[in-house]
Amino acid sequence: MLNALVVVAAEESSNNPLLPAWYDIIWSGVCFLIIAIVVVRVALPRLNKVLDERAAAIEGNIAKADEAQRQAEAALEEYTKQLAEARKEAGDIREAAREDGKRIVADAKAAAAAEAERLTASAHAQIEAERQAALVSLRGEVGTLAVDLAGNVIGESLSDDQRAAAVVERFLADLEASEKAAK
Template sequence: MLNALVTVAAEEEAHNPLIPATYDIIWSAVCFVIIAIVVIAVAIPRLNKVLDARSAAIEGNIEKADEAQRQAEAALAEYTQQLADARREAGEIREGARVDGKKIVDEARANAQAEAERITVSAQTQIEAERQAAMISLRQDVGSIALDLAGNVIGETMSEDAKAQAVVDRFLADLEASEKAAQ
């Protein structure tokens, strides 16, 4: 037996531990082939189907995102255009209001000036009429006072005499002429 043990031990020494036994290689190859068939036949098609669905979903989302981006850019361009139009219109309205305001101020100024001229002319006319009335009243009063004084000096009444009235009128006319010449 010792011989048998030595023989078995010698055979084992010749055997390399890094190389598996033939039956292990065969059974491992059979298991590998079965697993490879199952993976190729079942797992890879399902995996491809899931990856294709995911790829289609991603592409759909990318297309939706691109469409949303285009719509956002179009909305931004439209908004920018509307904003520019609104600013231009606001500028036109401001300019129109400025022009209208200037017209209103000019009209009010012209109306005020015309009213002032009318009031001035009316006042001058009224002053001239009052001056004329005062002159007539003054002539009569001065004439009657002068006649009364002259009558008191002479001792006779001169108020009824037409000649005396003509003398007073001539005196006042000479007085007015001398005042105009002095100016």
């Protein structure tokens, strides 16, 4: 047995410990070749398919994002345009409201002036009517007083209505003539 150990030790000493045996290299190469064929034929196509699908999904999402961005920009432009139109319309409405306000104020002033003129004319007419009534009343009273005074001055009674009326008319005519001359 000692011989067997020496033989095995001698055989082992001739082999390089860093180099494997030739059968290990062959079997390792066959296993590597089988695994490489399986990877190239089965795993790589599936991996490429998954990567292609992922790339297509990413490109689709990028395209969708670009489309969404274009739509957002279009919506923003539309919104900006509508906002500008709304501001212009609001300005037009404000201007129209100012014009309507000015017109309403002018109409109210004109109506107030017309009403004031009507009231003034009515007041003048009423004053003139009251003046005429006062004149008629005053003529009657002045006539009666003038007849009584004339009767006292003359010393006789002026009870004759025609005669008294003629004296009163003459007195009032003289009074009006003296007023016009004084003016």
